[in-house]
Amino acid sequence: MRVCIVGAGALGCTIGAALARGSLQGGGEPIEVWLVNRNRDHVDAITRRGLLVRLGDGPAATEHAVRLRAATSTRGIGPVDVVIVLVKSFATADAARQAEALIGPETVVLTLQNGLGNEQALASVLGAPRVLQGITYVGGQMIAPGHVSSGVAGKRTVIGEPDGQVTPRVRRIADAFGAAGLATEVTDDITGAVWDKLLVNVSTGALSALTRLTYGDLMADPGLERTACAAVQEGIDVAAALGVTLSVHEPQAIWRSAAEGLPADFKTSMLQSIESGRRTEIDVINGALVRGGERTGVPTPVNSTLVAAVRGLETGLRHAQ
Structure with a gap:
């Protein structure tokens, strides 16, 4: 599964790292992760040394580097299976236009953004049939370019079709994400x-x-x-x-x-x-x-x-x- 996170700030990087690292360690579907962020220093740091991820706090905190791909734009990445949109809500329409370069025949676009109305903004550019809704309780905090503090343990992600159907494409995403260690549920009431x-x-x-x-x-x-x-x-x-x-x-x-x-x-x-x-x-x-x-x-x-x-x-x- 190819996944591109558009708007890979603190939260996007945290989710991307969990998917990339977890898919290598787990027994589920392999996940290739791309992070898209316009900050050149951030992208260069990830490309050079990997994304540094801090888990926990205080003396018990640990850090590890996760190797994944990062870019300042979607150009050249090619079609992916899943586009995860995590830009701030006021940038959703722009993110949708960026995502057009990632769209193939079966690509789905999943919003995990905060607030209300993001799915309509994506659908207006990319078409409603492509868009899935979701929410996540995962937390991320930027420490420095290419370095985040991660709050994944015990945090749910919930996804679903806007019309409430439980479809094979939603099940596939939830299964792949869950196998990678990102606890993901499917709901019929998104x-x-x-x-x-x-x-x-x-x-x-x-x-x-x-x-x-x-x-x-x-x-x-x-x-x-x-x-x-x-x-x-x-x-x-x-x-x-x-x-x-x-x-x-x-x-x-x-x-x-x-x-x-x-x-x-x-x-x-x-x-x-x-x-x-x-x-x-x-x-x-x-x-x-x-x-x-x-x-x-x-x-x-x-x-x-x-x-x-x-x-x-x-x-x-x-x-x-």
């Missing part, structure tokens, strides 16, 4: 799974970006927990109004699940974006709940406040550059 993950992001992303706290410090603050759970409850109410079936209905359980299996010094994706001076995905996470609340008449004052605050933070960072 919409519910996407909303489950959305609420996890809602619980931690904006608050960590605003406070600059890692998971350990974030989870230790009772006041932040109350705010996070209030934001999640708004999301649960919006989901119910939209007819979305969730697997968890308790805000505290969603809050606690966000950091499970990750080191205390791990940072949310939104915090990593803020620290790098990049635009966040606030509009497709908390912002998606606000828009859903507007459509259904469900009040979302906590999420509206978080969206406004993060947008203000982004504006301040742009002015400081």
